[in-house]
Amino acid sequence: MSVILKVKNINIDYNNIPALKDVSFELESGAYVGLAGPNGAGKTSLVKAILGLEAISSGEIELFGQPLTSFSQWEKIAYLPQKHQYNQLFPASVLEVVLSGLAGLPRRPKKESQEKAQVLLNDLEIIGEENKLFSRLSGGQQQRVLLARALIRQPELLILDEPTTALDPQVREKFFKILNKINKEKGTAIIMVTHDTSDIGRYAESLLYLDRSLIFYGLFSDFCDSQRMKDYFGDFSQHLICHQHDH
Amino acid sequence: MELLNFFHYDFLVRALLAGSMLAILAGVLGVFLVLRKLSLIGDGLSHVSFGAVALGLLLGVYPFYVSLPITAVAAFLIFRLGERSKFYGDAAIGIVSAVGIAGGVIIASLAQGFNVDLFSYLFGSLLAISWNELYFLLALTVAGLAFIIYYYRPLFALAFDETAAKALGVKVKFLNTVLLLLTALTVAAAVKAVGVMLVSALLILPAASALQLSKNFKTTLFSAAVWALLSVLIGLAASLSFNLPTGASIVMASFFIFVFTYLIGRWRR
Numbered sequence: 001m002s003v004i005l006k007v008k009n010i011n012i013d014y015n016n017i018p019a020l021k022d023v024s025f026e027l028e029s030g031a032y033v034g035l036a037g038p039n040g041a042g043k044t045s046l047v048k049a050i051l052g053l054e055a056i057s058s059g060e061i062e063l064f065g066q067p068l069t070s071f072s073q074w075e076k077i078a079y080l081p082q083k084h085q086y087n088q089l090f091p092a093s094v095l096e097v098v099l100s101g102l103a104g105l106p107r108r109p110k111k112e113s114q115e116k117a118q119v120l121l122n123d124l125e126i127i128g129e130e131n132k133l134f135s136r137l138s139g140g141q142q143q144r145v146l147l148a149r150a151l152i153r154q155p156e157l158l159i160l161d162e163p164t165t166a167l168d169p170q171v172r173e174k175f176f177k178i179l180n181k182i183n184k185e186k187g188t189a190i191i192m193v194t195h196d197t198s199d200i201g202r203y204a205e206s207l208l209y210l211d212r213s214l215i216f217y218g219l220f221s222d223f224c225d226s227q228r229m230k231d232y233f234g235d236f237s238q239h240l241i242c243h244q245h246d247h
Numbered sequence: 248m249e250l251l252n253f254f255h256y257d258f259l260v261r262a263l264l265a266g267s268m269l270a271i272l273a274g275v276l277g278v279f280l281v282l283r284k285l286s287l288i289g290d291g292l293s294h295v296s297f298g299a300v301a302l303g304l305l306l307g308v309y310p311f312y313v314s315l316p317i318t319a320v321a322a323f324l325i326f327r328l329g330e331r332s333k334f335y336g337d338a339a340i341g342i343v344s345a346v347g348i349a350g351g352v353i354i355a356s357l358a359q360g361f362n363v364d365l366f367s368y369l370f371g372s373l374l375a376i377s378w379n380e381l382y383f384l385l386a387l388t389v390a391g392l393a394f395i396i397y398y399y400r401p402l403f404a405l406a407f408d409e410t411a412a413k414a415l416g417v418k419v420k421f422l423n424t425v426l427l428l429l430t431a432l433t434v435a436a437a438v439k440a441v442g443v444m445l446v447s448a449l450l451i452l453p454a455a456s457a458l459q460l461s462k463n464f465k466t467t468l469f470s471a472a473v474w475a476l477l478s479v480l481i482g483l484a485a486s487l488s489f490n491l492p493t494g495a496s497i498v499m500a501s502f503f504i505f506v507f508t509y510l511i512g513r514w515r516r
Binding site: 052053 | 401403406407457461464
């Protein structure tokens with residue numbers, strides 16, 4: 001196991017209002033971390049900072065041993081942004097959306113890329129839809145196509161921001177199972193932002209709880225046994241977080 | 248046959264070639280602008296071009312050469328204002344557009360005497376395109392299409408989802424800059440051909456027509472170029488046959504094509 005991400009004492013301010021305060025943690029290859037916290041806790045700011053999309057006020061971020069400021073191996077990272085309403089007029093086919101995941105990488109033979117996209121779509125159970133308009137798919141299918149767009153890069157680190165928001169429970173379940181398989185079989189490290197801690201308990205082994213500053217980072221089981229967290233959340237809340245997934 | 252005889256005239260050949268090149272480039276660029284909700288940038292830049300033409304006439308410099316750099320600078324100003332300031336991009340377009348027109352009107356009123364020349368740019372004249380302008384258009388079209396073909400995938404990623412594109416390592420700033428520059432130069436060139444009032448139609452209508460029927464992004468770009476080219480050919484033929492203004496005829500042809508594609512699109516759905 002090697003450390004692929006180091007976040008050292010980072011701070012993010014918006015108009016002098018702190019969004020993140022002195023956050024530090026490390027992530028090892030193959031880890032599966034759920035990033036949770038209340039609304040406005042700085043979860044999206046943190047992942048955007050890791051991806052270089054958000055400026056940090058102070059601190060350092062290292063990806064795969066390189067400082068973020070000079071990081072160039074973007075092929076190792078894939079990102080599934082928070083679901084937003086895609087332009088319904090946008091004339092993109094499913095295949096085009098998946099292949100756009102290769103943008104920014106060195107050119108590869110067209111046939112090879114298309115075959116890879118096809119395999120991914122089949123794995124994600126989007127079968128026979130590659131020439132359909134992306135906008136005509138259901139919400140769950142669109143999320144899986146966007147996941148295929150991320151996976152076609154064969155990333156070593158996959159960052160997902162609330163990927164299952166607005167999906168119905170069955171589709172959510174399917175989505176989590178797919179992520180689990182990617183993590184276990186391919187060793188892809190995953191950081192999944194969610195506001196629902198019960199999701200983390202079911203699949204991710206670790207929890208990073210943020211509320212502008214880092215409240216907890218460690219194994220989910222340790223979180224549930226922690227007296228400090230019991231004091232922080234209160235008995236009842238900790239029980240809900242830790243045991244909801246069993247029901 | 249009578250129409251074919253027209254092509255014995257140099258100026259008609261130039262008009263046809265210039266119109267075709269403008270159509271293809273504007274059609275393709277228009278798809279990116281429409282999808283990124285920047286449709287009105289063509290309108291704003293053409294108004295700036297009007298002010299620049301007035302300045303050129305005042306200084307006694309060929310207006311086209313003044314219009315090119317000023318329109319390019321205005322395009323960056325719109326982009327920067329929209330990006331940095333606390334208002335939306337369409338407000339930035341509105342501001343730059345109004346200043347362009349106001350500047351042109353003030354220069355015209357101060358200078359007096361070239362109003363006829365200046366106002367000929369309001370509706371343009373494809374038939375008055377010079378060889379130099381044609382060569383410029385040829386270079387612009389080749390460079391523009393080469394850029395779009397070479398950067399096709401990053402451009403698609405950018406148009407589809409800019410945040411994700413940034414995270415993919417796409418050089419978003421570079422692509423936006425080149426797209427803006429191409430748009431500005433196309434508008435500056437198109438003002439001479441179809442006029443300040445009609446230039447944005449050349450960017451918007453073919454793209455809007457293509458969007459009615461397309462099944463994917465690649466065919467949208469291709470069909471926008473085809474619809475734009477068809478508009479120019481039909482418009483030019485109508486203009487010569489019925490002695491109508493060229494720019495307006497092209498825009499009307501483009502509009503009828505849009506109505507046609509809209510109806511077909513609705514029928515298909």
